[in-house]
Amino acid sequence: MDTKSLMIETATILFQQKGYKSVGLNELLKACSITKGALYHHFPNGKEELLIACLHALNETITTDIEAIFSGHQSTKEATQAMIDKLIHNLETDGTITGYTFSSIVSEMxxxxxxxxxACSALYENIQHIYCTKLVTDGFSNESASAIALLMTASIEGAMLLCLTQKSIEPLKTTGQLLPNLMKMY
Structure with a gap:
């Protein structure tokens, strides 16, 4: 892995775990085993430019993963449940869902x-677009699909935050049980 990719990968994990403001420059340099000069070589505007690169990388990773899940299932309901099951599995296995949530960065920065x-808005828009497209395929109108996609994004993202703060999978389980019922209302 090249230095720039290593920096993005390492910084993404640190920013998600500790928050952007809590990760000091020295900690970042040490975790990446790089010099300050290497950081500024790849990211001339410093830590914030690195954060934006991390968000772009997250956007690509999360979008690709969600697209794969949603294209592999016939209905939005099945795809949503599969995605939530994957998040629950990650939480149970790893004790975190770091690769998926970036809300701490949003609220902080x-x-x-x-x-x-x-950069954060673009990621949320991509997620909603995937949901919306699948909902339209399921027969929902564009207007209903857009509204449901927004509700899905807010519910799942909120459930992930609650799981992390409560150290419990229950918020995702509950969301996985209730979201399909809400889809029926439209």
Whole structure:
């Protein structure tokens, strides 16, 4: 793995686990086994530019994973349950769902940095687009699909945060049980 990719991968994990502001530059350099010069060589604008690169990498990884799950299932209901089951499995196996959630970064940085806000917004929009497309395929109108996709995104993201704060899989389990029923209402 090249230095830039290693920096993005390592920083993503640190930012998700500790938050952007809690990760000091020295900690980042040590975790990546790089010098300050190497950081600024790859990211001339420093730590915030690295964060944006991390968010772009997360966007690609999460979007690819969700697309694979949703294309591998016939209905939105089945795909959503499979995705939630995967999140629950990750939480039970790893004790975290770090690769999927980036809400801590959003809450910490979105009001401080417009480029970070835009990177986070793009990821949420991609997730909603995947959900919306599958819902339209299931026969929902564009308007209903868009509304349900927003509800799904908010529910699943919120459930992941609750799982992490409660150290429990119950919020995701409950969301997985209730979301299909809410889809029927439209």
């Amino acid at each position: 979105a009001t401080v940095s417009e480029p970070v806000r835009k």
